[in-house]
Amino acid sequence: MKYCSECGAPVVLQRQRSAHAWRYVCETCRIVFYQAPRLAAACIAEWEHRILLCRRAVEPEFGCWELPAGFVASGESAAAAARRETLEEAGVGVSIDRPYALLHIPSVNQFRVVYLACLLDTTFRTGAETSDARLFAEHEIPWEKVEFATTRDTLRHYLAERREGKLGFFFAEIVPAWLDP
Numbered sequence: 001m002k003y004c005s006e007c008g009a010p011v012v013l014q015r016q017r018s019a020h021a022w023r024y025v026c027e028t029c030r031i032v033f034y035q036a037p038r039l040a041a042a043c044i045a046e047w048e049h050r051i052l053l054c055r056r057a058v059e060p061e062f063g064c065w066e067l068p069a070g071f072v073a074s075g076e077s078a079a080a081a082a083r084r085e086t087l088e089e090a091g092v093g094v095s096i097d098r099p100y101a102l103l104h105i106p107s108v109n110q111f112r113v114v115y116l117a118c119l120l121d122t123t124f125r126t127g128a129e130t131s132d133a134r135l136f137a138e139h140e141i142p143w144e145k146v147e148f149a150t151t152r153d154t155l156r157h158y159l160a161e162r163r164e165g166k167l168g169f170f171f172a173e174i175v176p177a178w179l180d181p
């Protein structure tokens with residue numbers, strides 16, 4: 001954010017009295033802009049026990065493998081966003097089963113809901129933000145190229161629970177290593 005939406009003056013980032021709360025403030029009209037966390041939706045889309053991963057063709061983490069995911073648009077349901085992102089990134093439809101994980105990533109002001117889903121077909125077509133889309137069995141997942149902690153932690157948790165045959169619900173707060181005390 002650069003300019004005040006009320007008066008057009010430049011805004012400054014100020015630390016508010018409560019800890020951790022940095023907010024944009026207009027020094028001309030004194031408005032404080034409260035920015036709520038954004039919601040992203042992703043899915044673990046499976047076909048015969050293999051999981052769909054998409055290879056990113058955009059920064060950040062260009063070239064890394066990621067669950068199909070993206071931000072929920074205004075007025076869109078999170079499940080619809082997960083379906084839409086899978087269609088945009090891999091060119092395939094999914095049937096959404098249920099929410100499986102909720103991740104909070106305070107460092108980027110984001111929540112991410114991850115659904116379980118079934119692929120409706122496997123004729124993948126990559127979109128503008130994806131260079132490849134493939135199915136991976138558990139032992140084939142290229143962990144060294146799965147950079148996002150949200151994807152890594154969710155997948156590890158999911159695979160461990162799937163092996164035991166009992167799927168629960170996974171919640172995690174993702175704190176980057178550089179913020180760990």
Ligand SMILES: [Zn+2]
Nearest residue numbers: 004007026029
């Ligand atoms: Zn202003």
